[in-house]
Amino acid sequence: MKKEVLNLSRRDLLRAAVAAIPAAGLLAQSRAPKGRIDVHHHLFPPGYLKEMEGEMKANGFAPRAWTPEISLDLMDKHDVATAMLSPVQRLVLDSMSEKNERSRKLVRINNDYNAQVVRDHPTRFGLMAALPLPDIDGSLKEIAYAYDTLKADGIALWTSYRDRWPGDPAFEPVFAELNRRKAVVFYHPAAGTCCRNLIQGLGISGIIEYDIDTARCAESMLYGGIPGKYPDIKFIFSHSGGALPTLAARIIDDYPKANLDRLPHGVEYEFKRFYYEVAHASKTAALDAVKDIAPISQILYGADVPLRSYELTNEGLDVYQGFSRADWEAIYRTNSERLFPRLKG
Numbered sequence: 001m002k003k004e005v006l007n008l009s010r011r012d013l014l015r016a017a018v019a020a021i022p023a024a025g026l027l028a029q030s031r032a033p034k035g036r037i038d039v040h041h042h043l044f045p046p047g048y049l050k051e052m053e054g055e056m057k058a059n060g061f062a063p064r065a066w067t068p069e070i071s072l073d074l075m076d077k078h079d080v081a082t083a084m085l086s087p088v089q090r091l092v093l094d095s096m097s098e099k100n101e102r103s104r105k106l107v108r109i110n111n112d113y114n115a116q117v118v119r120d121h122p123t124r125f126g127l128m129a130a131l132p133l134p135d136i137d138g139s140l141k142e143i144a145y146a147y148d149t150l151k152a153d154g155i156a157l158w159t160s161y162r163d164r165w166p167g168d169p170a171f172e173p174v175f176a177e178l179n180r181r182k183a184v185v186f187y188h189p190a191a192g193t194c195c196r197n198l199i200q201g202l203g204i205s206g207i208i209e210y211d212i213d214t215a216r217c218a219e220s221m222l223y224g225g226i227p228g229k230y231p232d233i234k235f236i237f238s239h240s241g242g243a244l245p246t247l248a249a250r251i252i253d254d255y256p257k258a259n260l261d262r263l264p265h266g267v268e269y270e271f272k273r274f275y276y277e278v279a280h281a282s283k284t285a286a287l288d289a290v291k292d293i294a295p296i297s298q299i300l301y302g303a304d305v306p307l308r309s310y311e312l313t314n315e316g317l318d319v320y321q322g323f324s325r326a327d328w329e330a331i332y333r334t335n336s337e338r339l340f341p342r343l344k345g
């Protein structure tokens with residue numbers, strides 16, 4: 001009996017110690033001296049919602065009211081200085097096809113509104129402009145407009161366009177132009193039409209499909225030699241790379257030898273050059289995996305707000321023990337400052 005009491009007491013002590021770790025972690029890890037930069041943050045332009053209302057409702061996607069102030073309030077509560085805004089999933093994607101005027105219009109509405117938000121709050125928001133891919137001509141025109149007129153910080157692409165992935169040779173003129181612009185490209189996950197509704201009742205799994213599509217996007221680009229041919233583009237993958245980090249070794253081992261001339265430095269080199277943001281993929285397994293394939297300089301903070309809460313990402317980061325204080329500063333801010341130098345301030 002006495003032993004039992006002693007054991008319980010030890011257990012209680014252990015519990016208390018474990019409970020103290022998040023608090024200690026929070027103090028050490030949640031602050032960046034100049035505030036965090038969140039590279040995965042969505043906007044909902046009112047004109048865009050109006051245009052897409054019917055399709056959104058038909059697809060079970062509830063339109064939501066959004067104002068910059070809603071995001072600013074959340075950012076202030078979570079020590080986020082700047083959020084790089086990108087379009088919300090499914091708003092443009094499914095309406096897109098070759099030379100579709102509506103896609104061009106939706107993309108323009110998104111980009112013009114985003115640019116206005118940035119003009120109103122230049123230090124708090126950034127513009128990751130949408131493109132009407134797979135419309136190549138429309139995308140090239142939008143790249144010029146986004147950079148030359150709107151002063152975009154980067155470009156937001158989907159990991160796939162229905163059943164076409166970015167390594168598709170037809171997309172090459174867009175990557176050639178993005179390379180010339182030394183663009184930062186933020187890849188947001190999508191679900192190919194091949195792989196929706198595979199499990200009855202589940203619909204599109206925003207976890208499995210998006211994370212697999214992220215890996216498929218990277219594999220498609222590597223197969224097509226895009227990072228080797230266009231080395232000045234900086235690619236950011238979402239959610240700690242989705243399934244990519246755990247599949248990386250197999251992709252490296254099985255990469256077709258006949259394609260190696262497309263990647264002069266090899267596949268592993270490109271994994272180390274890609275960037276990975278940690279939104280809702282910040283538990284130990286995800287962070288250990290991404291740390292295994294890329295240096296700290298390539299890991300960025302993102303949270304997928306307002307679709308997800310900051311808490312969902314931060315609760316993993318706040319207790320993770322695998323980064324030093326200098327690493328946290330890099331992840332929360334200075335790695336992103338290198339990508340978006342105007343935020344150095």
Ligand SMILES: [Zn+2]
Binds near residue numbers: 040042188304307
């Ligand atoms: Zn997102």
